[in-house]
Every structure is written in structure tokens, then in C-alpha cells.
Amino acid sequence: xxxxxxxxxxxxxxxxxxxxxxxxxxxxxxxxxxxxxxxxxxxxxxxxxxxxxxxxxxxxxxxxxxxxxxxxxxxxxxxxxxxxxxxxxxxxxxxxxxxxxxxxxxxxxxxxxxxxxxxxxxxxxxxxxxxxxxxxxxxxxxxxxxxxxxxxxxxxxxxxxxxxxxxxxxxxxxxxxxxxxxxxxxxxxxxxxxxxxxxxxxxxxxxxxxxxxx
Amino acid sequence: xxxxxxxxxxxxxxxxxxxxxxxxxxxxxxxxxxxxxxxxxxxxxxxxxxxxxxxxxxxxxxxxxxxxxxxxxxxxxxxxx
Numbered sequence: 064x065x066x067x068x069x070x071x072x073x074x075x076x077x078x079x080x081x082x083x084x085x086x087x088x089x090x091x092x093x094x095x096x097x098x099x100x101x102x103x104x105x106x107x108x109x110x111x112x113x114x115x116x117x118x119x120x121x122x123x124x125x126x127x128x129x130x131x132x133x134x135x136x137x138x139x140x141x142x143x144x145x146x147x148x149x150x151x152x153x154x155x156x157x158x159x160x161x162x163x164x165x166x167x168x169x170x171x172x173x174x175x176x177x178x179x180x181x182x183x184x185x186x187x188x189x190x191x192x193x194x195x196x197x198x199x200x201x202x203x204x205x206x207x208x209x210x211x212x213x214x215x216x217x218x219x220x221x222x223x224x225x226x227x228x229x230x231x232x233x234x235x236x237x238x239x240x241x242x243x244x245x246x247x248x249x250x251x252x253x254x255x256x257x258x259x260x261x262x263x264x265x266x267x268x269x270x271x272x273x274x275x276x277x
Numbered sequence: 278x279x280x281x282x283x284x285x286x287x288x289x290x291x292x293x294x295x296x297x298x299x300x301x302x303x304x305x306x307x308x309x310x311x312x313x314x315x316x317x318x319x320x321x322x323x324x325x326x327x328x329x330x331x332x333x334x335x336x337x338x339x340x341x342x343x344x345x346x347x348x349x350x351x352x353x354x355x356x357x358x
Contacts, residue, residue, distance in 0.1 A: 075308075076315030079301045080326045086297050087333035094337040101343040105350060112354050122355045129351040133344070 086220055093219035097212075104132065104209040107202055120195035123188030128210040130187075134217030141221035144228045152232050156239040180207075290334050 072078075108125055111117060117125075184192045197203050215222055305312060316323055 075310040076312035087330045091333045094340045
């Protein structure tokens with residue numbers, strides 16, 4: 064019995080079929096796990112609508128969050144993950160070597176992500192969402208978080224691909240950590256900026272192209 | 278299930294199946310491997326895996342109905358008109 068097993072796992076065909084099954088199971092598990100998140104997202108959106116205080120800007124923002132939750136951008140961005148991750152790692156090692164002050168830049172990046180997010184909504188919907196009633200509401204943060212979770216895991220295979228590249232890059236990260244003595248530049252350069260700005264840039268390009276055609 | 282839903286389901290299933298097969302072929306090509314002979318002599322296993330693969334996809338689509346609900350909210354309740 065064990066001989067059959069060992070013979071089987073030496074066959075590339077076995078691994079090809081196992082990969083197909085793993086893809087299907089990962090997608091199904093992600094879909095099942097996201098049900099609660101998606102329901103909460105829909106409930107929150109309905110709750111805001113029922114309050115009857117939504118302005119044009121709020122509606123534009125909510126439409127953009129629903130669109131974003133589909134995760135189509137992550138699907139487009141994932142093929143570029145190896146270049147983005149390894150490139151960011153090189154920059155991080157260089158900055159760690161120089162000893163730059165990363166606390167200040169981390170705050171700056173967070174502010175930039177907020178600004179980019181608002182500008183993306185403005186570009187795609189034609190309204191500045193910061194002028195809405197709910198931009199500073201506590202539920203704004205929750206909706207954004209839910210939308211981000213949905214976006215990330217709607218295409219679990221893309222996320223696994225990105226994570227795999229992060230894993231491949233991790234030995235270099237450990238090595239660079241010993242050289243530079245700090246993990247902050249790596250968190251800041253590799254993980255933090257990976258998502259929102261890349262997606263925002265992709266969205267901007269798409270919207271600009273659409274505006275150009277109109 | 279309406280006719281268009283079945284068509285759409287089969288179409289999207291085939292698209293992602295082809296994408297995954299391309300990824301497998303690319304990996305095999307990189308490592309200089311081939312599965313043609315093995316798959317040919319193990320057809321029942323291949324068929325079984327494909328059936329499970331499709332069932333998983335079907336269940337994925339059926340558990341994602343809330344996605345359509347969100348789309349519906351976006352179009353009907355969040356419209357500017």
C-alpha cells in the first residue's frame with residue numbers, strides 16, 4: 064500500500080491533479096468563509112441607506128466599495144506580485160542600510176492610502192467622498208475593512224500566489240534583517256504599500272482611459 | 278436554474294479550468310516534466326478529480342449569492358436618480 068502511495072507521489076500527474084483539487088477546495092473554503100462578511104457588509108450598507116441621510120458623495124463611496132469588494136483588481140495585480148515584492152525588498156534593504164526614520168514614513172503612507180482611496184472614488188464616481196455625511200462615521204471604517212477583506216479573499220488563488228511570493232522572499236528578508244538590524248523597513252516597503260496604492264493606480268488608469276474614450 | 282445561468286456557469290468554469298491547466302503546464306515546462314502518459318493511463322482518476330473540481334466550483338457559485346445581492350443594492354438603492 065505504501066509502495067503504491069510513494070510511486071504515486073513521484074508522478075508529476077499526481078501533483079497536477081492535486082493542484083487542481085487544491086485550487087477548487089481553496090476557492091470553496093474562501094467562499095464559505097466570506098459569507099458572513101458579505102452579509103454584514105450588505106446589512107451595513109442597507110442600514111446606512113435606511114437612515115435616509117446619504118448624500119450623492121456617500122452613495123458614490125458605497126458604490127465604489129461594493130465594486131472594490133469584488134476583487135477584480137487583485138486578480139489583475141497578482142501576476143506582477145513577484146516583481147513588486149522583490150523590488151520592494153531591495154528598496155527596503157537599501158533604506159534599512161541607510162537607517163531612515165520609518166515611523167514618520169509609515170504615518171505618511173497611511174495618510175497617502177486614505178487620500179488615494181478618496182481620489183480613486185472621485186475618479187471613478189465623479190464625486191469627492193470626503194464631502195459626504197459618513198466619511199468620518201465609525202461605520203465608514205468598518206465598511207472599508209469589510210470591503211478590503213472581501214476584495215482580498217474573493218480571489219483566494221491570487222492571494223495564495225502573492226503569499227507564496229512573500230514566502231519565497233522571506234529568506235532574503237531574514238538575511239536583510241540581520242544586515243540592517245530592523246524589520247520596519249520591510250513591513251513598510253513590502254507589505255504596507257503593496258495593496259492599496261497599486262490597486263488605486265490600476266483603478267485610476269482604467270478610469271482615465273474610460274474618461275478619455277467618453 | 279435558468280438557462281443563461283447554466284451557460285454562464287459552464288463558461289466561467291471552463292475559463293478558470295483552462296487558466297489552472299495553463300499554470301500547471303507552465304510549472305511542468307519549467308521543471309522539464311510531462312504528464313501526458315500518466316494521465317492517459319489513469320483516466321478514471323482524472324475524471325473523478327474533474328467531477329470533484331466542478332462540484333466544488335458549483336458550490337462556490339451557489340454560496341456566493343450575496344455577491345449578487347450587493348450588486349443589486351448598488352444598482353437599485355444607491356443609484357443617483
